[in-house]
Amino acid sequence: MNADPYVPYCGIPPIPGHLTWNLDPVLIAVLVAVPVLYAVGARVQPSDTQRRSCFYIGWAILVAALVSPLCNLSVALFSARVAQHMLLTLVAAPLIVLGQPGRMLLPMLSKGASLRLPQVRSGVLPIAATAGFAFSLWAWHLPGSYDATLRSDVVYWSMHVTTLGSAMLLWHALFDRFGGLSSALLIGFGTTVQMSLLSALLTLAPRPLFVSHFGTTWPWGLSPLEDQQLGGVIMWTVGGTLFTAIGVLAFGAWLKSLATDGATGQAARAP
Numbered sequence: 001m002n003a004d005p006y007v008p009y010c011g012i013p014p015i016p017g018h019l020t021w022n023l024d025p026v027l028i029a030v031l032v033a034v035p036v037l038y039a040v041g042a043r044v045q046p047s048d049t050q051r052r053s054c055f056y057i058g059w060a061i062l063v064a065a066l067v068s069p070l071c072n073l074s075v076a077l078f079s080a081r082v083a084q085h086m087l088l089t090l091v092a093a094p095l096i097v098l099g100q101p102g103r104m105l106l107p108m109l110s111k112g113a114s115l116r117l118p119q120v121r122s123g124v125l126p127i128a129a130t131a132g133f134a135f136s137l138w139a140w141h142l143p144g145s146y147d148a149t150l151r152s153d154v155v156y157w158s159m160h161v162t163t164l165g166s167a168m169l170l171w172h173a174l175f176d177r178f179g180g181l182s183s184a185l186l187i188g189f190g191t192t193v194q195m196s197l198l199s200a201l202l203t204l205a206p207r208p209l210f211v212s213h214f215g216t217t218w219p220w221g222l223s224p225l226e227d228q229q230l231g232g233v234i235m236w237t238v239g240g241t242l243f244t245a246i247g248v249l250a251f252g253a254w255l256k257s258l259a260t261d262g263a264t265g266q267a268a269r270a271p
């Protein structure tokens with residue numbers, strides 16, 4: 001007797017009109033527990049309303065990406081998986097990081113002990129964060145590893161944990177007050193380059209790369225190649241535009257600081 005065929009974590013590939021929500025009780029319990037713990041921590045650790053709002057909004061977006069029918073649609077369409085990743089890494093992650101979840105949660109996890117996250121003052125953090133995010137993004141959007149996420153729950157959640165974790169580290173490095181303009185320049189332009197290269201590979205490939213979607217895209221009016229191209233365009237336009245803007249703004253601020261320093265130096269040398 002043959003074993004039952006494996007069903008991906010987010011369900012069988014849907015057809016139009018039959019999308020389902022992800023009601024995994026374990027996932028829902030975790031998604032509810034984290035903001036509850038954050039709220040408890042916020043009562044102990046002083047925090048402004050804006051930061052708390054950022055966390056809750058970011059967490060709500062994360063919940064929507066993992067629980068809504070987008071999860072089920074990502075089983076059928078590569079472009080839906082890319083959209084899910086863009087929501088998690090470029091919208092939810094920065095908002096959650098701005099909410100300083102480590103500052104709220106770690107003291108409780110350490111049984112009330114005073115615990116501070118280390119501040120990295122050198123260039124190690126932005127370099128490691130930029131490289132880590134690039135590695136995670138490329139690793140999980142290459143054919144072999146991508147197809148494996150639809151054949152194993154362990155691999156599926158390894159993808160989400162590493163992708164979201166590396167994105168949060170990237171945004172932490174960008175928001176770190178010790179990083180300055182050099183970090184923003186590295187993260188902005190470095191991430192733009194690697195995301196643009198990956199997007200171009202996906203968009204301009206002459207054939208579909210992901211075996212898992214060879215038979216799942218047609219009900220949605222897309223060939224596997226068109227679906228792959230759409231995913232590449234989503235990554236290119238959303239991710240590329242965002243990090244290009246970050247790099248350009250940082251470059252402009254750097255030029256302004258050079259002009260200010262030059263004017264200050266001239267004023268100091270004037271008789």
